[in-house]
Amino acid sequence: MIQKIEIHNFRCFEETKISGFKRVNLIGGKNNSGKTALLEALYLNNSQTPLNVIELRRIRGERLAFLKAFPEKAWNSLFFNQDKDKSIKFISDGDVTEFKMNSDIPGGNRRIIEKLEDENKFESLESDYKQSRLKAEWIFNANVWDTCFIASSNGIELNDSMTPKISRKVHFIPASYRLFNTDLASEFDQADFNGNSEKVLNFIKLIDKTIVQVKAFNLGEHTFYLKREEGGFLPISLFGEAIIKITDIVLKIINYKSSILLIDEIENGIHHTNQFEFWKMLFKLAKEFDIQIFATTHSGEMIRAFANAGLEESEQGNDDTAAYIELARNPRKDRIVGIVRDVEQLDYAITHEKGVRGD
Missing domain, CATH: 3.40.50.300 (P-loop containing nucleotide triphosphate hydrolases)
Structure with missing residues:
Protein backbone atom coordinates (compact mmCIF):
# COMPACT_ATOMS: atom_id res chain seq x y z
CA MET A 1 0.00 0.00 0.00
CA ILE A 2 1.02 3.60 -0.54
CA GLN A 3 2.28 5.09 2.72
CA LYS A 4 3.24 8.60 1.62
CA ILE A 5 3.64 10.98 -1.30
CA GLU A 6 5.64 14.09 -2.14
CA ILE A 7 4.20 16.48 -4.74
CA HIS A 8 6.27 19.19 -6.40
CA ASN A 9 5.09 21.92 -8.81
CA PHE A 10 1.79 20.20 -9.72
CA ARG A 11 -1.57 22.01 -10.06
CA CYS A 12 -2.06 23.90 -6.76
CA PHE A 13 0.80 22.11 -4.99
CA GLU A 14 4.12 23.95 -4.88
CA GLU A 15 5.72 21.48 -2.49
CA THR A 16 3.71 19.16 -0.25
CA LYS A 17 4.56 15.99 1.65
CA ILE A 18 1.86 13.75 3.13
CA SER A 19 2.50 10.53 5.06
CA GLY A 20 0.36 8.15 7.08
CA PHE A 21 -1.98 6.75 4.42
CA LYS A 22 -3.93 3.62 5.33
CA ARG A 23 -6.18 1.21 3.44
CA VAL A 24 -9.16 3.57 3.12
CA ASN A 25 -8.34 7.28 3.07
CA LEU A 26 -10.88 10.11 3.10
CA ILE A 27 -9.70 13.55 1.98
CA GLY A 28 -11.44 16.74 3.11
CA GLY A 29 -10.80 20.46 3.19
CA LYS A 30 -12.19 23.75 1.99
CA ASN A 31 -13.07 24.43 -1.62
CA ASN A 32 -10.00 24.72 -3.88
CA SER A 33 -7.75 23.18 -1.24
CA GLY A 34 -6.41 20.59 -3.68
CA LYS A 35 -8.54 17.52 -2.96
CA THR A 36 -9.04 16.50 -6.59
CA ALA A 37 -5.47 17.48 -7.47
CA LEU A 38 -4.19 15.09 -4.77
CA LEU A 39 -6.14 12.26 -6.41
CA GLU A 40 -4.64 13.25 -9.75
CA ALA A 41 -1.12 13.18 -8.31
CA LEU A 42 -1.74 9.69 -6.92
CA TYR A 43 -3.17 8.66 -10.28
CA LEU A 44 -0.21 9.85 -12.34
CA ASN A 45 2.44 8.58 -9.94
CA ASN A 46 1.03 5.10 -9.37
CA SER A 47 -0.52 4.21 -12.71
CA GLN A 48 2.76 4.66 -14.60
CA THR A 49 1.07 4.54 -17.98
CA PRO A 50 1.28 7.54 -20.33
CA LEU A 51 -2.32 7.32 -21.47
CA ASN A 52 -3.48 8.45 -18.02
CA VAL A 53 -2.07 11.91 -18.74
CA ILE A 54 -4.60 12.13 -21.58
CA GLU A 55 -7.34 10.66 -19.40
CA LEU A 56 -6.84 13.48 -16.88
CA ARG A 57 -7.34 16.03 -19.66
CA ARG A 58 -10.70 14.44 -20.42
CA ILE A 59 -11.72 14.22 -16.76
CA ARG A 60 -10.89 17.90 -16.29
CA GLY A 61 -12.93 18.82 -19.37
CA GLU A 62 -9.97 20.22 -21.31
CA ARG A 63 -11.36 20.38 -24.82
CA LEU A 64 -9.52 19.46 -27.97
CA ALA A 65 -10.74 22.71 -29.51
CA PHE A 66 -8.51 24.63 -27.08
CA LEU A 67 -5.60 22.39 -27.99
CA LYS A 68 -6.23 23.12 -31.66
CA ALA A 69 -6.05 26.87 -31.09
CA PHE A 70 -3.24 26.91 -28.50
CA PRO A 71 -1.14 23.73 -28.69
CA GLU A 72 1.75 25.54 -27.04
CA LYS A 73 -0.41 25.82 -23.88
CA ALA A 74 -1.55 22.19 -23.81
CA TRP A 75 0.28 21.34 -20.59
CA ASN A 76 0.16 24.66 -18.73
CA SER A 77 -2.56 23.63 -16.28
CA LEU A 78 -0.46 20.76 -14.96
CA PHE A 79 2.23 23.08 -13.58
CA PHE A 80 1.98 25.09 -10.36
CA ASN A 81 1.32 28.71 -11.35
CA GLN A 82 1.99 27.51 -14.92
CA ASP A 83 5.70 27.56 -14.10
CA LYS A 84 7.04 25.27 -16.82
CA ASP A 85 10.67 26.04 -16.02
CA LYS A 86 10.40 23.67 -13.05
CA SER A 87 9.54 20.01 -13.45
CA ILE A 88 6.57 18.27 -11.87
CA LYS A 89 7.69 15.50 -9.55
CA PHE A 90 5.89 12.86 -7.50
CA ILE A 91 7.76 10.66 -5.03
CA SER A 92 5.94 7.81 -3.31
CA ASP A 93 7.59 5.00 -1.33
CA GLY A 94 10.70 5.14 -3.51
CA ASP A 95 8.92 5.40 -6.87
CA VAL A 96 9.42 8.65 -8.80
CA THR A 97 7.39 10.19 -11.61
CA GLU A 98 8.61 13.38 -13.30
CA PHE A 99 7.10 15.59 -16.01
CA LYS A 100 8.96 18.45 -17.63
CA MET A 101 8.73 20.59 -20.74
CA ASN A 102 11.20 19.45 -23.36
CA SER A 103 12.42 21.32 -26.44
CA ASP A 104 13.93 18.21 -28.03
CA ILE A 105 11.86 16.08 -30.40
CA PRO A 106 12.62 12.45 -29.47
CA GLY A 107 13.21 9.67 -31.94
CA GLY A 108 11.40 6.35 -32.01
CA ASN A 109 7.92 5.40 -33.10
CA ARG A 110 5.01 7.74 -32.54
CA ARG A 111 1.30 7.17 -32.42
CA ILE A 112 -1.55 9.67 -32.35
CA ILE A 113 -3.54 9.32 -29.13
CA GLU A 114 -5.84 12.32 -29.56
CA LYS A 115 -6.64 13.53 -33.05
CA LEU A 116 -8.30 16.71 -34.28
CA GLU A 117 -10.25 16.59 -37.50
CA ASP A 118 -11.77 19.52 -39.35
CA GLU A 119 -11.60 18.90 -43.08
CA ASN A 120 -13.53 22.00 -44.06
CA LYS A 121 -11.27 24.52 -42.35
CA PHE A 122 -7.98 25.69 -43.84
CA GLU A 123 -5.09 25.78 -41.36
CA SER A 124 -2.35 28.35 -41.73
CA LEU A 125 1.21 27.16 -42.19
CA GLU A 126 2.15 28.83 -38.92
CA SER A 127 -0.12 26.59 -36.87
CA ASP A 128 1.80 23.51 -38.00
CA TYR A 129 4.83 24.77 -36.10
CA LYS A 130 3.05 25.49 -32.83
CA GLN A 131 3.94 22.66 -30.53
CA SER A 132 4.61 21.85 -26.91
CA ARG A 133 6.42 18.78 -25.67
CA LEU A 134 5.95 17.18 -22.27
CA LYS A 135 8.53 14.60 -21.25
CA ALA A 136 7.49 11.95 -18.71
CA GLU A 137 9.90 9.80 -16.74
CA TRP A 138 9.10 6.95 -14.37
CA ILE A 139 11.47 5.30 -11.90
CA PHE A 140 10.01 2.06 -10.56
CA ASN A 141 11.97 -0.69 -8.77
CA ALA A 142 15.21 0.96 -9.96
CA ASN A 143 14.06 0.74 -13.60
CA VAL A 144 13.70 3.93 -15.65
CA TRP A 145 11.27 4.57 -18.51
CA ASP A 146 10.51 7.76 -20.37
CA THR A 147 8.30 9.02 -23.15
CA CYS A 148 7.26 12.32 -24.69
CA PHE A 149 3.89 13.85 -25.51
CA ILE A 150 3.88 16.22 -28.49
CA ALA A 151 0.87 18.55 -28.70
CA SER A 152 0.18 20.35 -31.98
CA SER A 153 -2.81 21.73 -33.84
CA ASN A 154 -3.35 18.21 -35.21
CA GLY A 155 -3.72 16.56 -31.81
CA ILE A 156 -1.42 14.78 -29.37
CA GLU A 157 1.24 12.28 -30.37
CA LEU A 158 3.04 9.90 -28.05
CA ASN A 159 6.62 8.77 -28.53
CA ASP A 160 6.41 5.04 -27.88
CA SER A 161 10.10 4.28 -27.65
CA MET A 162 10.36 3.81 -23.88
CA THR A 163 7.16 3.30 -21.90
CA PRO A 164 6.69 1.33 -18.66
CA LYS A 165 6.43 -2.42 -19.00
CA ILE A 166 4.71 -2.75 -15.62
CA SER A 167 1.61 -0.76 -14.86
CA ARG A 168 -0.24 -0.84 -11.57
CA LYS A 169 -3.98 -1.05 -11.73
CA VAL A 170 -5.25 2.39 -10.73
Whole structure:
Protein backbone atom coordinates (compact mmCIF):
# COMPACT_ATOMS: atom_id res chain seq x y z
CA MET A 1 0.00 0.00 0.00
CA ILE A 2 1.02 3.60 -0.54
CA GLN A 3 2.28 5.09 2.72
CA LYS A 4 3.24 8.60 1.62
CA ILE A 5 3.64 10.98 -1.30
CA GLU A 6 5.64 14.09 -2.14
CA ILE A 7 4.20 16.48 -4.74
CA HIS A 8 6.27 19.19 -6.40
CA ASN A 9 5.09 21.92 -8.81
CA PHE A 10 1.79 20.20 -9.72
CA ARG A 11 -1.57 22.01 -10.06
CA CYS A 12 -2.06 23.90 -6.76
CA PHE A 13 0.80 22.11 -4.99
CA GLU A 14 4.12 23.95 -4.88
CA GLU A 15 5.72 21.48 -2.49
CA THR A 16 3.71 19.16 -0.25
CA LYS A 17 4.56 15.99 1.65
CA ILE A 18 1.86 13.75 3.13
CA SER A 19 2.50 10.53 5.06
CA GLY A 20 0.36 8.15 7.08
CA PHE A 21 -1.98 6.75 4.42
CA LYS A 22 -3.93 3.62 5.33
CA ARG A 23 -6.18 1.21 3.44
CA VAL A 24 -9.16 3.57 3.12
CA ASN A 25 -8.34 7.28 3.07
CA LEU A 26 -10.88 10.11 3.10
CA ILE A 27 -9.70 13.55 1.98
CA GLY A 28 -11.44 16.74 3.11
CA GLY A 29 -10.80 20.46 3.19
CA LYS A 30 -12.19 23.75 1.99
CA ASN A 31 -13.07 24.43 -1.62
CA ASN A 32 -10.00 24.72 -3.88
CA SER A 33 -7.75 23.18 -1.24
CA GLY A 34 -6.41 20.59 -3.68
CA LYS A 35 -8.54 17.52 -2.96
CA THR A 36 -9.04 16.50 -6.59
CA ALA A 37 -5.47 17.48 -7.47
CA LEU A 38 -4.19 15.09 -4.77
CA LEU A 39 -6.14 12.26 -6.41
CA GLU A 40 -4.64 13.25 -9.75
CA ALA A 41 -1.12 13.18 -8.31
CA LEU A 42 -1.74 9.69 -6.92
CA TYR A 43 -3.17 8.66 -10.28
CA LEU A 44 -0.21 9.85 -12.34
CA ASN A 45 2.44 8.58 -9.94
CA ASN A 46 1.03 5.10 -9.37
CA SER A 47 -0.52 4.21 -12.71
CA GLN A 48 2.76 4.66 -14.60
CA THR A 49 1.07 4.54 -17.98
CA PRO A 50 1.28 7.54 -20.33
CA LEU A 51 -2.32 7.32 -21.47
CA ASN A 52 -3.48 8.45 -18.02
CA VAL A 53 -2.07 11.91 -18.74
CA ILE A 54 -4.60 12.13 -21.58
CA GLU A 55 -7.34 10.66 -19.40
CA LEU A 56 -6.84 13.48 -16.88
CA ARG A 57 -7.34 16.03 -19.66
CA ARG A 58 -10.70 14.44 -20.42
CA ILE A 59 -11.72 14.22 -16.76
CA ARG A 60 -10.89 17.90 -16.29
CA GLY A 61 -12.93 18.82 -19.37
CA GLU A 62 -9.97 20.22 -21.31
CA ARG A 63 -11.36 20.38 -24.82
CA LEU A 64 -9.52 19.46 -27.97
CA ALA A 65 -10.74 22.71 -29.51
CA PHE A 66 -8.51 24.63 -27.08
CA LEU A 67 -5.60 22.39 -27.99
CA LYS A 68 -6.23 23.12 -31.66
CA ALA A 69 -6.05 26.87 -31.09
CA PHE A 70 -3.24 26.91 -28.50
CA PRO A 71 -1.14 23.73 -28.69
CA GLU A 72 1.75 25.54 -27.04
CA LYS A 73 -0.41 25.82 -23.88
CA ALA A 74 -1.55 22.19 -23.81
CA TRP A 75 0.28 21.34 -20.59
CA ASN A 76 0.16 24.66 -18.73
CA SER A 77 -2.56 23.63 -16.28
CA LEU A 78 -0.46 20.76 -14.96
CA PHE A 79 2.23 23.08 -13.58
CA PHE A 80 1.98 25.09 -10.36
CA ASN A 81 1.32 28.71 -11.35
CA GLN A 82 1.99 27.51 -14.92
CA ASP A 83 5.70 27.56 -14.10
CA LYS A 84 7.04 25.27 -16.82
CA ASP A 85 10.67 26.04 -16.02
CA LYS A 86 10.40 23.67 -13.05
CA SER A 87 9.54 20.01 -13.45
CA ILE A 88 6.57 18.27 -11.87
CA LYS A 89 7.69 15.50 -9.55
CA PHE A 90 5.89 12.86 -7.50
CA ILE A 91 7.76 10.66 -5.03
CA SER A 92 5.94 7.81 -3.31
CA ASP A 93 7.59 5.00 -1.33
CA GLY A 94 10.70 5.14 -3.51
CA ASP A 95 8.92 5.40 -6.87
CA VAL A 96 9.42 8.65 -8.80
CA THR A 97 7.39 10.19 -11.61
CA GLU A 98 8.61 13.38 -13.30
CA PHE A 99 7.10 15.59 -16.01
CA LYS A 100 8.96 18.45 -17.63
CA MET A 101 8.73 20.59 -20.74
CA ASN A 102 11.20 19.45 -23.36
CA SER A 103 12.42 21.32 -26.44
CA ASP A 104 13.93 18.21 -28.03
CA ILE A 105 11.86 16.08 -30.40
CA PRO A 106 12.62 12.45 -29.47
CA GLY A 107 13.21 9.67 -31.94
CA GLY A 108 11.40 6.35 -32.01
CA ASN A 109 7.92 5.40 -33.10
CA ARG A 110 5.01 7.74 -32.54
CA ARG A 111 1.30 7.17 -32.42
CA ILE A 112 -1.55 9.67 -32.35
CA ILE A 113 -3.54 9.32 -29.13
CA GLU A 114 -5.84 12.32 -29.56
CA LYS A 115 -6.64 13.53 -33.05
CA LEU A 116 -8.30 16.71 -34.28
CA GLU A 117 -10.25 16.59 -37.50
CA ASP A 118 -11.77 19.52 -39.35
CA GLU A 119 -11.60 18.90 -43.08
CA ASN A 120 -13.53 22.00 -44.06
CA LYS A 121 -11.27 24.52 -42.35
CA PHE A 122 -7.98 25.69 -43.84
CA GLU A 123 -5.09 25.78 -41.36
CA SER A 124 -2.35 28.35 -41.73
CA LEU A 125 1.21 27.16 -42.19
CA GLU A 126 2.15 28.83 -38.92
CA SER A 127 -0.12 26.59 -36.87
CA ASP A 128 1.80 23.51 -38.00
CA TYR A 129 4.83 24.77 -36.10
CA LYS A 130 3.05 25.49 -32.83
CA GLN A 131 3.94 22.66 -30.53
CA SER A 132 4.61 21.85 -26.91
CA ARG A 133 6.42 18.78 -25.67
CA LEU A 134 5.95 17.18 -22.27
CA LYS A 135 8.53 14.60 -21.25
CA ALA A 136 7.49 11.95 -18.71
CA GLU A 137 9.90 9.80 -16.74
CA TRP A 138 9.10 6.95 -14.37
CA ILE A 139 11.47 5.30 -11.90
CA PHE A 140 10.01 2.06 -10.56
CA ASN A 141 11.97 -0.69 -8.77
CA ALA A 142 15.21 0.96 -9.96
CA ASN A 143 14.06 0.74 -13.60
CA VAL A 144 13.70 3.93 -15.65
CA TRP A 145 11.27 4.57 -18.51
CA ASP A 146 10.51 7.76 -20.37
CA THR A 147 8.30 9.02 -23.15
CA CYS A 148 7.26 12.32 -24.69
CA PHE A 149 3.89 13.85 -25.51
CA ILE A 150 3.88 16.22 -28.49
CA ALA A 151 0.87 18.55 -28.70
CA SER A 152 0.18 20.35 -31.98
CA SER A 153 -2.81 21.73 -33.84
CA ASN A 154 -3.35 18.21 -35.21
CA GLY A 155 -3.72 16.56 -31.81
CA ILE A 156 -1.42 14.78 -29.37
CA GLU A 157 1.24 12.28 -30.37
CA LEU A 158 3.04 9.90 -28.05
CA ASN A 159 6.62 8.77 -28.53
CA ASP A 160 6.41 5.04 -27.88
CA SER A 161 10.10 4.28 -27.65
CA MET A 162 10.36 3.81 -23.88
CA THR A 163 7.16 3.30 -21.90
CA PRO A 164 6.69 1.33 -18.66
CA LYS A 165 6.43 -2.42 -19.00
CA ILE A 166 4.71 -2.75 -15.62
CA SER A 167 1.61 -0.76 -14.86
CA ARG A 168 -0.24 -0.84 -11.57
CA LYS A 169 -3.98 -1.05 -11.73
CA VAL A 170 -5.25 2.39 -10.73
CA HIS A 171 -8.82 3.53 -11.40
CA PHE A 172 -10.14 7.09 -11.15
CA ILE A 173 -13.88 7.69 -10.70
CA PRO A 174 -14.57 11.42 -11.28
CA ALA A 175 -17.16 13.49 -9.41
CA SER A 176 -19.53 13.70 -12.35
CA TYR A 177 -19.40 11.43 -15.32
CA ARG A 178 -21.50 9.05 -17.36
CA LEU A 179 -20.13 5.54 -17.75
CA PHE A 180 -21.45 3.64 -20.75
CA ASN A 181 -23.96 0.92 -19.88
CA THR A 182 -22.06 -1.54 -22.05
CA ASP A 183 -18.94 -0.99 -19.92
CA LEU A 184 -20.86 -1.71 -16.72
CA ALA A 185 -22.37 -4.82 -18.30
CA SER A 186 -18.93 -6.15 -19.22
CA GLU A 187 -17.60 -5.42 -15.73
CA PHE A 188 -20.60 -7.17 -14.18
CA ASP A 189 -20.06 -10.23 -16.39
CA GLN A 190 -16.57 -10.53 -14.93
CA ALA A 191 -17.88 -10.22 -11.35
CA ASP A 192 -20.68 -12.71 -12.05
CA PHE A 193 -18.27 -15.21 -13.62
CA ASN A 194 -16.17 -15.08 -10.44
CA GLY A 195 -19.20 -15.62 -8.21
CA ASN A 196 -19.46 -12.05 -6.91
CA SER A 197 -22.84 -10.95 -8.26
CA GLU A 198 -24.38 -11.09 -4.77
CA LYS A 199 -21.78 -8.62 -3.50
CA VAL A 200 -22.70 -6.24 -6.32
CA LEU A 201 -26.40 -6.51 -5.46
CA ASN A 202 -25.82 -5.95 -1.73
CA PHE A 203 -23.76 -2.84 -2.42
CA ILE A 204 -26.43 -1.38 -4.72
CA LYS A 205 -29.11 -2.12 -2.10
CA LEU A 206 -27.37 0.36 0.20
CA ILE A 207 -28.79 3.06 -2.07
CA ASP A 208 -32.06 1.43 -3.13
CA LYS A 209 -33.34 -1.41 -0.98
CA THR A 210 -36.14 -2.19 -3.45
CA ILE A 211 -33.67 -3.61 -5.98
CA VAL A 212 -33.73 -7.41 -5.77
CA GLN A 213 -31.79 -8.60 -8.81
CA VAL A 214 -28.98 -7.50 -11.13
CA LYS A 215 -28.26 -8.97 -14.54
CA ALA A 216 -26.46 -8.27 -17.81
CA PHE A 217 -28.29 -9.14 -21.03
CA ASN A 218 -27.21 -8.92 -24.64
CA LEU A 219 -30.46 -7.94 -26.34
CA GLY A 220 -29.15 -6.10 -29.35
CA GLU A 221 -26.69 -4.31 -27.06
CA HIS A 222 -24.86 -5.59 -24.01
CA THR A 223 -26.68 -3.83 -21.14
CA PHE A 224 -26.71 -3.92 -17.33
CA TYR A 225 -30.19 -4.27 -15.84
CA LEU A 226 -31.72 -3.89 -12.38
CA LYS A 227 -34.99 -5.35 -11.12
CA ARG A 228 -37.14 -3.98 -8.31
CA GLU A 229 -39.43 -6.04 -6.05
CA GLU A 230 -42.38 -5.33 -8.31
CA GLY A 231 -41.76 -4.97 -12.01
CA GLY A 232 -39.42 -6.21 -14.69
CA PHE A 233 -35.80 -5.55 -15.52
CA LEU A 234 -34.85 -1.99 -16.49
CA PRO A 235 -31.53 -0.60 -17.80
CA ILE A 236 -29.40 0.87 -15.03
CA SER A 237 -29.31 4.18 -16.93
CA LEU A 238 -32.93 4.75 -15.81
CA PHE A 239 -31.96 4.64 -12.13
CA GLY A 240 -29.83 7.80 -12.04
CA GLU A 241 -26.15 8.65 -11.80
CA ALA A 242 -25.87 7.81 -8.08
CA ILE A 243 -26.70 4.14 -8.73
CA ILE A 244 -24.33 4.09 -11.71
CA LYS A 245 -21.48 5.52 -9.64
CA ILE A 246 -22.07 3.12 -6.74
CA THR A 247 -22.12 0.20 -9.17
CA ASP A 248 -18.89 1.36 -10.77
CA ILE A 249 -17.24 1.61 -7.33
CA VAL A 250 -18.14 -1.93 -6.26
CA LEU A 251 -17.17 -3.43 -9.64
CA LYS A 252 -13.79 -1.68 -9.59
CA ILE A 253 -13.16 -3.19 -6.14
CA ILE A 254 -14.34 -6.72 -6.92
CA ASN A 255 -12.78 -7.08 -10.37
CA TYR A 256 -9.35 -5.56 -9.73
CA LYS A 257 -7.77 -7.18 -6.71
CA SER A 258 -4.70 -5.50 -5.17
CA SER A 259 -5.31 -2.23 -7.01
CA ILE A 260 -5.80 1.44 -6.12
CA LEU A 261 -9.18 3.15 -6.39
CA LEU A 262 -9.53 6.95 -6.49
CA ILE A 263 -13.02 8.43 -6.02
CA ASP A 264 -13.81 12.14 -6.31
CA GLU A 265 -16.73 13.47 -4.21
CA ILE A 266 -17.68 10.06 -2.89
CA GLU A 267 -20.76 11.38 -1.10
CA ASN A 268 -22.63 12.14 -4.33
CA GLY A 269 -26.00 10.39 -4.32
CA ILE A 270 -25.53 8.63 -0.96
CA HIS A 271 -28.20 9.72 1.53
CA HIS A 272 -26.84 10.54 4.99
CA THR A 273 -28.90 7.71 6.53
CA ASN A 274 -27.00 5.18 4.39
CA GLN A 275 -23.48 6.56 4.80
CA PHE A 276 -22.47 4.58 7.90
CA GLU A 277 -23.42 1.24 6.32
CA PHE A 278 -21.78 2.35 3.08
CA TRP A 279 -18.43 2.87 4.83
CA LYS A 280 -18.73 -0.40 6.75
CA MET A 281 -19.20 -2.34 3.53
CA LEU A 282 -16.47 -0.37 1.76
CA PHE A 283 -14.00 -1.20 4.57
CA LYS A 284 -14.97 -4.87 4.36
CA LEU A 285 -14.60 -5.13 0.58
CA ALA A 286 -11.35 -3.14 0.53
CA LYS A 287 -9.81 -5.60 2.97
CA GLU A 288 -11.24 -8.68 1.23
CA PHE A 289 -9.95 -7.67 -2.20
CA ASP A 290 -6.78 -5.90 -1.01
CA ILE A 291 -7.78 -2.49 -2.40
CA GLN A 292 -6.38 0.85 -1.27
CA ILE A 293 -8.95 3.63 -1.58
CA PHE A 294 -8.51 7.41 -1.69
CA ALA A 295 -11.73 9.43 -1.77
CA THR A 296 -12.59 13.12 -1.48
CA THR A 297 -15.66 14.65 0.12
CA HIS A 298 -17.38 17.99 0.64
CA SER A 299 -19.76 16.52 3.23
CA GLY A 300 -19.41 16.87 6.99
CA GLU A 301 -21.98 14.09 7.40
CA MET A 302 -19.86 11.78 5.25
CA ILE A 303 -16.83 12.52 7.43
CA ARG A 304 -18.84 11.78 10.59
CA ALA A 305 -20.06 8.46 9.15
CA PHE A 306 -16.50 7.62 8.11
CA ALA A 307 -15.26 8.28 11.65
CA ASN A 308 -18.00 6.14 13.22
CA ALA A 309 -17.41 3.22 10.88
CA GLY A 310 -13.66 3.57 11.33
CA LEU A 311 -13.99 3.52 15.13
CA GLU A 312 -15.92 0.28 14.85
CA GLU A 313 -13.11 -1.19 12.76
CA SER A 314 -10.52 0.02 15.27
CA GLU A 315 -12.41 -1.58 18.16
CA GLN A 316 -12.16 -4.88 16.28
CA GLY A 317 -8.38 -4.52 16.13
CA ASN A 318 -8.16 -3.18 12.57
CA ASP A 319 -6.06 -0.08 13.24
CA ASP A 320 -4.67 0.14 9.70
CA THR A 321 -8.09 0.52 8.04
CA ALA A 322 -8.89 4.23 7.91
CA ALA A 323 -7.21 7.64 7.84
CA TYR A 324 -8.60 11.13 7.31
CA ILE A 325 -6.50 13.70 5.46
CA GLU A 326 -7.46 17.35 5.69
CA LEU A 327 -5.89 19.69 3.17
CA ALA A 328 -5.32 23.28 4.25
CA ARG A 329 -3.08 26.18 3.37
CA ASN A 330 -0.24 27.00 5.74
CA PRO A 331 -0.54 30.80 6.15
CA ARG A 332 3.14 31.19 7.03
CA LYS A 333 4.53 29.40 3.97
CA ASP A 334 1.45 29.85 1.75
CA ARG A 335 1.62 26.18 0.81
CA ILE A 336 -0.91 23.38 1.01
CA VAL A 337 -0.32 20.89 3.81
CA GLY A 338 -1.99 17.57 4.56
CA ILE A 339 -3.05 16.96 8.16
CA VAL A 340 -3.45 13.21 8.69
CA ARG A 341 -5.66 11.88 11.50
CA ASP A 342 -6.51 8.35 12.52
CA VAL A 343 -10.17 7.69 13.35
CA GLU A 344 -9.73 8.31 17.08
CA GLN A 345 -8.17 11.72 16.42
CA LEU A 346 -10.85 12.47 13.83
CA ASP A 347 -13.62 11.54 16.25
CA TYR A 348 -12.10 13.80 18.92
CA ALA A 349 -11.79 16.69 16.46
CA ILE A 350 -15.41 16.33 15.36
CA THR A 351 -16.73 15.96 18.90
CA HIS A 352 -14.82 19.01 20.13
CA GLU A 353 -15.38 21.03 16.93
CA LYS A 354 -11.69 21.31 16.13
CA GLY A 355 -12.15 22.49 12.58
CA VAL A 356 -12.68 19.33 10.55
CA ARG A 357 -14.13 20.48 7.25
CA GLY A 358 -15.68 18.72 4.31
CA ASP A 359 -16.45 21.84 2.33
